[in-house]
Amino acid sequence: MVVAPRLRKATKNVVVTSLWLIGRYRKALREIRQPIILKYHRTSASNGGMMSSSDSFEFERGVSARHLEAQARLIARYRRPIGMDELTDALRSGKSLPEKAVALTFDDGYIDNYEVAFPILRQHMIPATFYVCPGLIDSNRGFWWDEIYSCFRKTEKVAINASELAAHGMIFQNLKEVLPTRTVAERESAAQRVIVMAKRMPAHSIRKFIADLADVLQVSGKPSCSAARLMGWSHIKEMANGGMDIGSHTMTHPMMSQISERELRQEVQDSRKRLQDALGRAINGFVYPSGDYHAMAREVVKEAGHWYACTSESGLVRPTSDPYLLRRVNISDGNMALSCREIVLTYNRHAQDR
Ligand SMILES: [Zn+2]
Structure with a gap:
C-alpha cells in the first residue's frame, strides 16, 4: 500500500523530467542559430529501448526507429535540414552560415541505416550523409x-x-x-x-x-x-539516388594514429576514389575513424580533395570552425530524453565560445 504511491511518484518524476528535457530540446532547437551537425551510428527497428534486446551491447551507440522518427519531426519543424556539402560550402567560402541549419551524419554504414533510417529520413525529406568504408564493403567483412x-x-x-x-x-x-x-x-x-x-x-x-x-x-x-552486417553497394547506390549523400570513412576504419603515413594516404585516397568510381559522383566529406586524428591526417584528408572532415568532438558549427575539424553533437542514446539532453548540454557548453 505504501509502495504504490511511491512508484507513482517516481514514475511521475521520470515523466516530468523527460517532458522538461524535451521542452528544453525544443527550445534549444528553436533558438540555437548556429548550424548543428548531428552524429548518429546505428539505428534499430525495435521500438523499445536499445538495451532490451539480448544482444544489446552491439547497439550501445544506437537510436531506435521511434526516437529517430520523433527527432525527425522536431528537426523538420524547428530547423532547416541541409546537406553537409551545402553547410561546408558556406564555411569554406566565407559566406554567412545558414541560420538554424542542421545536418545529419551517420558513421560506419551499418545495414540498419538503410533499413531503418533511410525510410524515416526520406519520409520527412531530411537529407543525411552516410560515411562508409569501401574496403570492408568490397571484402564483405564487418568491423x-x-x-x-x-x-x-x-x-x-x-x-x-x-x-x-x-x-x-x-x-x-x-x-x-x-x-x-x-x-x-x-x-x-x-x-x-x-x-x-x-x-x-x-x-x-x-x-x-x-x-x-x-x-x-x-x-x-x-x-x-x-559480425553485424554493413550496407552493400546496392543499398548505398539506392540511398545516393534517393536524396542522401555518401562520404568516406577510410577503406577499413583503422585508428589513424596506429598506421604509417603510407598506409594513411592509401586509406584516405583509395576510399575516396573507390566511392567516386562506384557512385559516379564527387565524394566531398570525410569522417575520422573513431574520431582519431592528428595534424598530418588532417593534411592528408585535405590534400585528397575532400571539402571537409568531421571529428567526434562535441560542439556547434561557428564561422571560425576549421572545415577539416568539424565538431558534432552525438545522438547516441536510445533514450529520447538523453538525446535531447546532449543537444541542450552541448549548446550550454559552447554558448560562450567564439
Ligand atoms: Zn566509425
Whole structure:
C-alpha cells in the first residue's frame, strides 16, 4: 500500500523530467542559430529501448526507429535540414552560415541505416550523409570490434584468464586477472575492455588478434561470419539516388594514429576514389575513424580533395570552425530524453565560445 504511491511518484518524476528535457530540446532547437551537425551510428527497428534486446551491447551507440522518427519531426519543424556539402560550402567560402541549419551524419554504414533510417529520413525529406568504408564493403567483412563482440557472444566459457591471452601473445596492461563471461552484462563488459585495448594495437595486427581471441574463447567458425552486417553497394547506390549523400570513412576504419603515413594516404585516397568510381559522383566529406586524428591526417584528408572532415568532438558549427575539424553533437542514446539532453548540454557548453 505504501509502495504504490511511491512508484507513482517516481514514475511521475521520470515523466516530468523527460517532458522538461524535451521542452528544453525544443527550445534549444528553436533558438540555437548556429548550424548543428548531428552524429548518429546505428539505428534499430525495435521500438523499445536499445538495451532490451539480448544482444544489446552491439547497439550501445544506437537510436531506435521511434526516437529517430520523433527527432525527425522536431528537426523538420524547428530547423532547416541541409546537406553537409551545402553547410561546408558556406564555411569554406566565407559566406554567412545558414541560420538554424542542421545536418545529419551517420558513421560506419551499418545495414540498419538503410533499413531503418533511410525510410524515416526520406519520409520527412531530411537529407543525411552516410560515411562508409569501401574496403570492408568490397571484402564483405564487418568491423573488427563487431567480430570481437561476436566472439564474446558465442563463447561458452564462463571466464577468461589474462594468462590465456598472454599465451597467445596478447598482453594487456591493467587487465584484471580473470574476466568473467557468464552473463550478457559480463560478456559486454569483457568485450568492451578488450576493444578499448585493441584500439591501441597496430592496425595490421588486429585481424590476427581476433583469430587468436576466437581460439582462447573456443569459438568455432569465423568470427567475421557473424559480425553485424554493413550496407552493400546496392543499398548505398539506392540511398545516393534517393536524396542522401555518401562520404568516406577510410577503406577499413583503422585508428589513424596506429598506421604509417603510407598506409594513411592509401586509406584516405583509395576510399575516396573507390566511392567516386562506384557512385559516379564527387565524394566531398570525410569522417575520422573513431574520431582519431592528428595534424598530418588532417593534411592528408585535405590534400585528397575532400571539402571537409568531421571529428567526434562535441560542439556547434561557428564561422571560425576549421572545415577539416568539424565538431558534432552525438545522438547516441536510445533514450529520447538523453538525446535531447546532449543537444541542450552541448549548446550550454559552447554558448560562450567564439
Ligand atoms: Zn566509425
